[in-house]
Amino acid sequence: MKTVIKTTDLSKVYTETAVPVHALKNVNIEFKEGEFTAIVGPSGSGKTTFLNVIGGLDKPTGGHVVIDGVDIATMKESKLFDFRMRHIGFVFQAYNLIPVLTAIENVSFIMLLQNRPKAEMENRAKEMLEQVGLSDKLDVRPSKLSGGQQQRVAVARALASKPDFVLADEPTANLDTESAFNLLDIMAKLNKEENITLIFSTHDHRVIERARRVITLVDGAVASDEHFERAER
Amino acid sequence: MKTLIKISWRNIWRNRSRTIVIITAIILGLMGGIFSAAMRLAMEQQQFEDTIDNQVSHIQIHHPEFIANPEAQYRIPGGNEIAKELKEREDITVASPRMVTDGMISSANMNSGVRIKGVDPVIESKTTGLDQLIVDGEYFTAEGRIPSILIGRALANDLNAGVGSRLVLTFQDIEGEMISSSFRVEGLYKITARRFEERTVFVKSSVINELIGEENAVTEIAIFLEEPDNYRSISRDISEIYPETKVRHWADLEPSLYYSLEVLNESLIWILIIIIMAVSFGLLNTILMSILERVRELGVLLAIGMKRARVFSMIVIETTIISIIGGATGLVLSWIMINILGNTGVNIPGGEGLEEFGYASVLYPRIETSFYFEIAVVIVIFAILASIYPAWKAIRLQPAEAVRQE
């Protein structure tokens, strides 16, 4: 299967602090197309740092991140904006959505930045909102949606532009159990149906079991990397 | 671009009350600034018109010696003929010959130096509208044995005189001999310049000519122009035609008036610029606050691939929209205000005090339309300047940092 992301000797040291923090230490990981991976580990183990670095939001201090044959670790910042927009989908812990745009406008937003034709954009946005079970909330603004619904819109937005992969940093952290399971189920379903590579971080044991690959980070290094066969739900 | 404007527009109204406050500040700032500019302009305009119409006219012609010694000895040779010739010119509406001399006016127990203007009552009422200025008594209608004199209200006060009082004028005849003669106050006039009121008296030219001993004596020709703006070229022209005379225009005669008008025209826009600058700092603060409240959101926008240039434009557009709403409303309201006040006039509280300095107590503010457009341009420029710092702040956010922020 095709490799989507490959990191070699990836490291990140934060030096702005009094004592330098080694947030990532020589991380070598490969992500294949269509994988559904959970990054787990205790607080401060480097999950967010890892996702930021492979998502091009932050520069590593050493090593390489090769996506689609390109090393983004050395990419110019102006090029990175475009690269992120075309290749990577993001879901953050909270406040993902543009508050002044409706659900469908939020989902269309990246496609809009990509100058996609209007009709295609609308159809795709509707389709995605339907996939996440929000076809009745198209014209609703985020403030009128529950936390779980907002995260589902964010997932729909991240996937709508068909990126190479989607990074989700603790997408369920602010959700109750039911919403968290619901969101993960939707992500699992989309991962399968759209064949989009999904990587999410969590320290929520309830949702880890939904992933087919679980990478455990401890102190910025990979402690374990397990693959599971999951029964279809 | 359309989406950017849509988002900017909606962003503006997220904190409705804050936006309304800053828009109101822009509106009030503009109305206040334009009002004060229009009032200053009206004041100067009023003073200009009063000074020209009642006092100096556009151009004056004298004997060169008369400037230093305003006496009957220094008459304009052939003054009446010159006045007639000038009146024939297309560009001159009025050329009024006068017999003017300095002299002394005395009441029973007081006297005062004055300029005596011997005028033709008919010409003077048609030109300077002297008859319109009479506030007490009559304008050269009495046919009594004692000739009439019109004096300023202020002078009447100083001399303790009134309509019907007898006053004595002392001045030189054409030979330089002192002569005195009695006059009866027939009317009191009032103009906005107190100094002029105290220093100038009017008598019939026929009367004073008889006293000084020459029938057609003319020491001054006052000229009004069809096109007042051409005063410089026309006065040059006249002085070339009559080289033996001294020709002076109003800017020579009243240099302080001339310079204050010049300075005013320059300074009005600066008053507005300073006000707009002050308001722009408020605008800058408002936008900056809105940026600080949106750090996470802006971080997400940058993270998902919205280019810094677009985020920058978004902030500039937000600021510009606010300034356009405030600016347009402020300008329209100002325009309405100035139009209403320009018709009804504005009473200056304590205006009587101002009159001493030559200002009227009721002003009619007026502003040229082009001024509003100049202000509009200034507003947009300053709004864009005010948005640069917040927008720069916004694009300096590091997406990774911004989205981490709790």
Ligand SMILES: Nc1ncnc2c1ncn2[C@@H]1O[C@H](COP(=O)(O)OP(=O)(O)OP(=O)(O)O)[C@@H](O)[C@H]1O
């Ligand atoms: N901007 C920064 N400056 C300095 N140190 C940082 C910065 N960001 C993160 N760190 C440090 O790097 C280490 C890894 O942090 P990171 O946020 O990646 O961990 P995490 O696994 O996501 O933790 P959590 O589960 O709490 O979200 C921590 O020790 C953290 O304090």
Ligand SMILES: [Mg+2]
């Ligand atoms: Mg984290």
